[in-house]
Amino acid sequence: MKSLSEIDTTSKRASRAAGFSWGVSEEIGKSIRLLELFGLQGVKILNQYYQTKPNQKYENLSLINQKNTSEKNPYCPIILGISFLDQIKSIEKFKIIIFNKVAFPLLMIPFLSRSSEIIGKRVFIKFNNIEFLLNLNVNISSNILNKNCPLLAENVEVRILENEDSFSDEEWKSLYKLSEETFVEETDSLKEGAAGAGLTDND
Template structure:
């Protein structure tokens, strides 16, 4: 199915919220999914997979234990790329001072990449991320990619290393619409449905026109 980037962002935001993410992080997840989709990556498929993986898992369990540690890791021994990416963006200045930040056991690392854009814009220098067989870099506007699709879309990275400043090599051209697998869109819709308030007797009557009254 072909969807506009606006449709992808709206669905991703509601689905992320339905999966239990705070509104702020849900908004960032949606923007990131749109951003990846705009560069031809299966952002919606990856987000749907992540939401399934972390459904009912407290965000604290897949968040970095300490942002001051030399290597970041999470209590669940696997880290959410959304939480990790948001934390990296908050630590942009520290990234530039240290030169790199390393994270262990990150699921779907490509989902952390959009957060690099905000960090790059604040720092004024490109930021890169690297894991086995893949390297991506962005200055916040353009995206440079190196690696095969299988490596870029890997489901788990033992080590994810962010660095700044970074060289921009392998520019990728953006697209206007994205192809989305039907099953992934349905999964996002299922999560999004959780944000709808359950119907009450009053709302059902109001939505039924005259309700139980008959003025004829």
């Protein structure tokens, strides 16, 4: 089994050989490592992407708006992902971001996962009946784990989720009330054993 370090290094070097700068290649290496860490087919999809790259033109999206439409060619997932990561502070205000025609969409997922960590909010992505929930770059939940991801997404919807409790106030109060049974009343013996108690002044 290949180590994550090997995956990172080989993906980076292959990306440089495929024409990306060393800086972008380093980002790709980190991203493929992340996909494989979370059980997604990063190496396989990156291979497929580089096999098509010499003969297929992809659009580079440098400035991300709320709605992004490519009239001809699908967006390059790597440049799109890097742009998303770089602009996440301004993108966050959109709440919902739409892209049409993204090639090899799995390759953009780790960049969005890292963006989730930067803003401290979960990010939800949906395309072709496939869903991803990115949790602050700690884990990636999806309904296609160990399955093939489509090589083209006609419509990609990205949602920035606001941080909310998953429980009601009543549920919290009930749990908190139970926790109060562990509280200990302060007694004279506890006061005497508290920090600094019992010290003698020899001066």
